[in-house]
Amino acid sequence: MKTILTACLLFITTSGLAAETFPPGSWRDTPDPIAGTDAVVGGELSLFAGQYPKSFNYYLDNNVFSSELFGTMYETLLGRNPITLEEEPGLADKWTISDDKKTFTFHLDPRARWSDGKPVTAHDVRWTFDTIMDPKNLTGVHKVSLETFYPPEVLDTHTIRFKARQVHWRNLLSAGGIQVLPKHIYSGEDFNKINFEFPVVSGPYRIGKINEGVFVAIERRDDYWNRHAKRLQGVGNFSTLKYNFFAERSNAFEAFKKGKIDIYPVYTSRLWMKEARGQKFGMNWIVKQKIYNHQPQGFQGFAMNMRKFPFDDVRVRQAMAHLLDREKMNRTLMYNQYYLHRSYFEDLYTKDNPCPNPLIPFDKAKARELLRQAGWIANPKTGLLEKKGRQFSFQFLTRDQTADKFLAIYAEDLKDVGIEVNIDRKDWAAWARDMDEFNYQMTWAAWGASVFKDPEGMWASKEADRKGGNNITGFKNAKVDELIEKQKTIFDVQQRHAMARQIDQIIYQDYPYVLLWNISCVRLLYWNKFGTPDTVLSKYGDERSAYFYWWQDEDSQADLADAMQSALPLPPKDPSIFFDERF
Incomplete structure (x- = not known):
């Protein structure tokens, strides 16, 4: 990140490389400018948390709720300023980056403690890294950013060094963003079975009462080791956060x-x-x-499993996009509150730099022609499309009844051109298991976004075969792979964003999703x-x-x-x- 590679001190590391030291001498622990100065501690906040997940362990279940819950219990080496987005101390109170941008040395704050009183050490960091990277552990999506590192070296109790195999702008974020787990608690256990019980934490909250499938309460820790940091005052104020499912x-x-x-x-x-x-x-x-x-603006759409018939044909996928009447849905079901997607990186385009991707129109004639080109012919007796004796019938995997009204409109238009869709409704946990195994044909997927765009996890070809990852459609494209590799060594955010726009325009032409809509507030x-x-x-x-x-x-x-x-x-x-x- 270009913004944090400034205002640094130089010194000579043990490897002899000039290095940048953080935080810089000018850094001070100051109050969070967003936090209310009148904030008080206490009370309970009752929240809606969606469906009960298959796991609270974010390393095993890559969903928004588990990420949030895990983040209150387990800390990262580095924090982030809420305004400037520059790195700040977390579990690590200082760190260095070698001049060649491949070696990252973190010194853990000696005050950092687990909730059982034991110190957080470099051995915990190394064990967490090894656990994530262990092939037998179902931590697929989290392996992506850490694969660039060799196993980190414990220099002493409070110092750990990461060495990268290659330069990547993401490396500091990846190493500094590991949520560190207590080795002395989990070592020797089957990590894939650590789902709902987390007896020892380092963060400001810990799990309290759980009523399976109904709610989980997390409780504010008065004995949190970093409770008195100025930047954390006015943040994390409720004594209890109760998540209702x-x-x-x-x-x-x-x-x-x-x-x-x-x-x-x-x-x-x-x-x-x-x-x-x-x-x-x-x-x-x-x-x-x-x-x-x-x-940051993410995207949502009907994901098509490109690994499987009939969505292994781009003409079919394009036809499916032309058969979704988004304007009608926006007008009749959503009161024209939404803008229609034409990109997978919507917030990278502005009025001065508009998106060149045309809006995909509802066009049955175009869809019929694409399907004809793909070899689909209507059976005169049933009216259903067939190809080589196979009927065009597919399963739409869903987990929420709110999708029904949209799918009903879609199903009618699909039926009109000879396509049959069957709704397969499951709860969140079952849906997630099917997605981890690529056991679906089409589903509704909504993705968040980061300020710093990193297309590798969702769009790199090598991720298409990683179970439990984010490339759920099985997207593979050599040109996209080339651009992903090229952007890794670019530290200028605007240059990377320009390449992400190129990637976006290639993905758009391959129709891995039937793009839907979004809202800007x-x-x-x-x-x-x-x-x-x-x-x-x-x-x-x-x-x-x-x-x-x-x-x-x-x-x-x-x-x-x-x-x-x-x-x-x-x-x-x-x-x-x-x-x-x-x-």
Whole structure:
């Protein structure tokens, strides 16, 4: 990262290479500028966490919830400034980068402790690395960024050195981003069976009560080793975060309106436009806000398994894209609240640098012609398409009933051209197992994004055969592989982004997904009883940043209780929050 390779001190390492030392001498531990100065500690925040995952172990289950939960319990060597995105101390209090950008030496803060009182050591870091890279462990997606390193060398109890096989702009992020686990607790166990019990942690929270399939509560640790760091004041304020699991979002919304959940992010336009109304909303007991910040834009789409018939033919995949009437869905089901995807890296394009990918139109004639070219002919008796005696019938693997109304429209248009789709609904855990094994034909997948684009995990050919990875479609393209390799040694972010746009335009032409839609803000509902930063959310975060920046406000709680008892309104809050106007 170019921004952090500045303002450094030079010294000579034991290897004789000039090196950059971090943090620089000018760095100071200062308060987080987003955190509220009035934040207090205490209380419980009740949250909606989606479906119960197959594992809380993020190394084994690569989902957003497990990542968030794991991140509260296990720390990384490096932290990150929430505004500048520059690296800051985490478990490591200082580190060096060799002049050739291939050797990274981390010194662990000697104050760092596990919750059982034992020190966090370099041996824990080495054991965590070895565990992730062990071929028998189902940690596929996490192996990608660490494969560039040789096994790290423990120099002493608090010092560990990573040496990379090749220069890569991501190397510092990868080594510094390992969530370190306690060797003395897990050594000798079958890592693939460590799913829900984590008795020893180093982070600010630990797991409390679990009601399997219903909720998990995590509890704030008063004895957290880094509790008094200035940059952590006003962050992680709730004594308890209670994550409630619901198989269907509609049930979670009903629980929210009853006050059993405190925050509800809205991903359904009908709910935002039609159901988030009535006395509780009109009286401002529930706040309804759109937050516009700098959250990176991911993408979502119907992923097609390119490894399997019939989606191993690009003409078929393109036809499937032309058969999805996105404009109709946006108009009739989503109140034109969304923009339609034409890219896998939407936030890399601007008005001054527009996306050249044309918007894929709903076009049955075009789809029929593509299918004809691919050898699909309608059976005159059934009307269904056939090829070499095989009928065009496929399974759509889904995990959420909210997809049904979209799939119903899609199914009708598919049927009209002779394609039969069957819905295969499973819970999250079963869906994830099928995805890990590539046991699907088509599914709905939504992906987040990072400020720093790294296309390797999802789009490199070598990742297409890694079970449990992110290249779920089996995408392989030699030109994309060449560009991925080339961008690894480029430290200038803008140059890398230019290459990512090239990659995007190649992927677009291969149709691994039927692209869907997205929205450029966070739509948030919450009970009007909390203290929040002026910006409400962080600069780059989604609704989850509220979990750690908000706090219990006794005055607001009392005002809400009085207003509800007396059927009186509370003062309104701004319906739209723009980060750049408030920070």
